[in-house]
Amino acid sequence: MAVKKKFPCRAAVVACNGTCAASAVSRCKYGCVGCGNCAAVCRFGAVSLNENGVAEVDEEKCIACGMCVRACPQDIIRLHECANYIVVRCANEDKGKEAREACPVSCIGCGICEKTCTAEAIHVIDSHAVIDESLCLSCGMCAVKCPRHAIADLRGILA
Template sequence: MAVKKKFPYRSALVACNGGCHVQEGQSCENGCIGCGICVSVCPFQAIVINENGVAQVDEAKCVACGKCVRECPKQVIHIHECANYIVVRCSNRQNGKEARQVCLASCIGCGICEKTCTAGAIKVTEHCAVIDESVCLSCGMCVVKCPRHVLTDLRGIIC
């Protein structure tokens, strides 16, 4: 189903990549728990629970109505500008050592992305990278340098 979107194009984004579900018996206290509430409240069927057990948004179907953002019990969904392809797929707030023990792909707050970003769009806050989309150039240097692959290019071009 095609949806008419308003410019600037926005979409919901789940700030979790599901890496914590890889380690049996553990989960990130700040990540998506795959409860499906967002799936049930989305009027456009734009959200599914993926193979990693976390919510995933189809940008083509999402109109950024914000229902999933308001209903998410873990507050890991936010609205982002679709023109910005670079996103942080983590909502970790634990220090690096603790984060590594629970999630194979969590942000550890190392700051490499912050140092690499020539636009000054990335800041590490509470042990997790945060991108200021109004400043980000989507150049992808942070994606290339991130040792944990937490920063992602939604287009799949930069790995």
């Protein structure tokens, strides 16, 4: 089912990088547990589980109804503006060493992204980066400078 969207549109995004295997016993207690609730409630086929069992959203199919947001037991799915391509793909609130041990791509709250952002749109809150989309210019400098690759460009342009 194709849905015509108006600009700026909204879509869901999962705050979990998806490179580690999802499980209820994962060392990261903040990540996706792979329960599939989000995919089950999505009537548009926009949410699926990747090869690691982690939820992923197809922005082209997503209409931002919020069903997956409400169904997620980990509260790691949120709606974002599609015009903003830069997202934080981590919800880990552990500090430095513990975050590193839990996931190889978790945010460690180092603050490099915050120092890099000329728009002052990103801040470290509860030991992980959070982007204020109303201020973000989508320049991607935070994604480029992030030493852990916890910040991503959904277009796949910046690495």
